[in-house]
Amino acid sequence: MTTVGVLQFGGSNCDRDVAKAIRNLDADAEPRLVWYKDSLEGCDAVVLPGGFSYGDYLRAGAIASQAPVMDEVREMADAGKPVLGICNGAQILCEAGVVGGAYTDNRSAKFQCEPTHLRVESTDTPFTRRYTEGEVVEVPIAHAEGRYVAGDLDALESSGRALFRYVDEDGEPSEEVNPNGSDGNLAGVRGDRANVAAMMPHPERRCDPLLGGEDGRRVFEGMVEAAAE
């Protein structure tokens, strides 16, 4: 049995949705909701879910990134266990320096909840191994501070750290389909190691055909599969 920790900070609000997505996988895996004051010990992988940790009253993810439990997240990352940050979780991983780059306000300066098309850029991570390279999937975003600033974009691209890119239905990236102004239309990136990733779109919201499709499911399937290896 693979145990996937779902880390809950005060203000996390997609924790139960991620747990539901993992529970509904056809896999020998169980989610474990872990309050930030408790320990991730015994978890084979961890998801930092979306939400507004500590109200995002400073910068999105900034306060949560300082929580002591983040030391355990770093240890899991160093041990090669899958670590995935989604939306606010992605912001926390960047703030904590576990993944490079930073997130800032959307170009629109508004919260945006809308479907986006993503192209899979690399399949050599736990989160993308179940997809094929160049595949276009539909997964929605829901954020106000999702504009990814890469720092050194060329280095990121040349080292294969791009995982998902905002594109049109035909797989073409353009300014028009970049929902928030992210560098290189980047929707998801990995860290220095392939077992750590940050993405703004919400794969847990596309795990049920009744709710708009299942394009997000393979993110968790791949993660659970890798964690069991």
Add this chain to the structure above:
Amino acid sequence: MELSPDDYALVEEELGRPPNAAEEALFVNLWSEHCAYRSSRPALADLPTEGEHVVVPPGDDAAVIELDPTGDGDTLLALGIESHNHPSYVDPYDGAATGVGGIVRDILSMGADPIALQDCIYFGDFEREKARYLFEGVVDGISDYGNSIGVPTVGGQTYFDESYDGNPLVNVMCVGLVDRDSLLTADLKEPGNELVLVGASTGRDGMGGASFASEDLGEEAESEDRPAVQVGDPYTEKLLIDATREIREHVEAARDLGAAGLSGASSEMAAKSGYGAHVRLDDVHLREEDMQPWEILLSESQERMLYEVRPDEVDAVREITEKYDLGFSRVGEVTDSGRYKASYDGETVVDLPAEFLADGAPVHDLDREEPQEKTHPSPYDVSREGLLEALSDPNDASKEWVYRQYDHEVQTRTAVKPGDDSAVLAVDGVGVALSAGCDSRRVEAHPYRGGYETVVENVSNLAAKGARATAFVNCLNFGNPERPDIYGEFRDAVEGMADAAGDVGVPVVGGNVSLYNESEEFGSAVNPTPTVAAVGVAPDADAPRMEVSCDVGTPLVLLDASDDPSVLEEVAEDVASHAEASHDVSTGGLAVALAEMCGERGVRATVDGDELYDSSPGRVVVAGDPDEFDGGYESTVVGEVTERDLEIHVDADTLELSQEEIEEARAALEDAM
């Protein structure tokens, strides 16, 4: 603020002494229209409120019904609606945000998990900059608060009319989910139990909010009244939501602190149960120094809940609040004295008969003048240009600019998303459909008929997604009821709603009344606006969508239940079983409805010229086999699904619009913002 001379005399007679200043302040707030429904109670008595599936009828923080009246009855829905009109004019961002916070806590008071919000927001003439400023601020406030607390905003209405120029309306509805075993109410259970205050600390914000909400807005309202608007903290609210899932197993009764703060919550709990309560104001956790006892009693600081806790459970509740970093104080106890007492610094500062304080406000006997019937002919020509104008009217145009700013997918239940007739949530294997709104121009034209139609329109929105209505809540927004013409509108509109609810056989289980929606600056009262929010259940959450994507040549059938809305239940059943696509006809009439159905495929239809823009409710257009739609409603084939674009034959004319032209016209609101 002081009591009116009549009220003062009544209080003095009951107490056998004059009330002290703190006591008078309690009466001013708890006997306000906002808390005591003094002008509206006679009208509300007409509304049907009963049903076998109604678990908690009107009178608590929120109503509770069985999710599926044909199911096992263990899964319940809590429903509530609240207005935050005056605060939203003075401070649109905070006013709207705290409106969301307040109604969510009403749902928490029932021990329920909030699962969806709907917002009905009404502003002045869209051409006016002020209206657009308030609109943007209100949407921002709802977005920031609702998104942070992780409750999806799935529906509602955005409406513009010059009658709201000086007084916008913000009506927020919340739905919660709770198992019967975890249900809480505000009924105190036993003397000797403790009263525990959980959540944010108490400060001076929002002093006298309840009585502020019961006055007209003056010209100076924006600057003078700002201290009466509360400021929200969605982070603390989210912690309260999470903590409620654990606290509800350890407490006996709950009430949120809303209008009139601690005094409102504790005295109403005491009055409701027939027991009494004693509150120790020294023990309330404060955020400001030197607060007066009456300030602690009346503060409307947000994000606070009051619980009745058995002495042996107090530590369990304390531990949960520590886990969630929430404030906690043991502020009093349940007594059997029938008195509502508050003490401070060893002295009794309030000592009143609880029931008299909570329920003793006399009902106003108001004069009623019969409204004059008005007619509002459609402003649009029967032409291509007229049709484009209708589609780009801010009331009919796409509201994507609004709902894109609301997280409408969090909690992963939203099957039919905003922009359709109703939202449908997947819950427990069935579809829970939600609709809310009011076409107030039709109510203004004829309050009785308009009140009736508001109910029918919402039932029809549910039926268009295959759901039959199970309950309504309403939010009655009107002008100053002391004016006979306004009171006449109010009584007529409520009678219309009551008759419609009776005709469709669905109870009105809760609501809110907001009167005095007038503006000195504009010398105007708002249109009579009896917002209805409806809940329904469909056999399946995978409802037919508004846009057609089915085979070319599929017939389009108009199902008309406007003569007998009771048959909307049959419409719902047939839509659920047989419709490929389905869309309710409302503002903008068939013309706008047919244009909105165009998407992947197009629509060709034939319509009479005088019916093109007719917005009367109770009608649904479906795509499907006409033989399957043969219930007690009228059923007419009006057209068919085409490859693409819109083509309407009206008398001798043909109106044609391309899909691009439709989308461009419908983007009018987005473009203007």
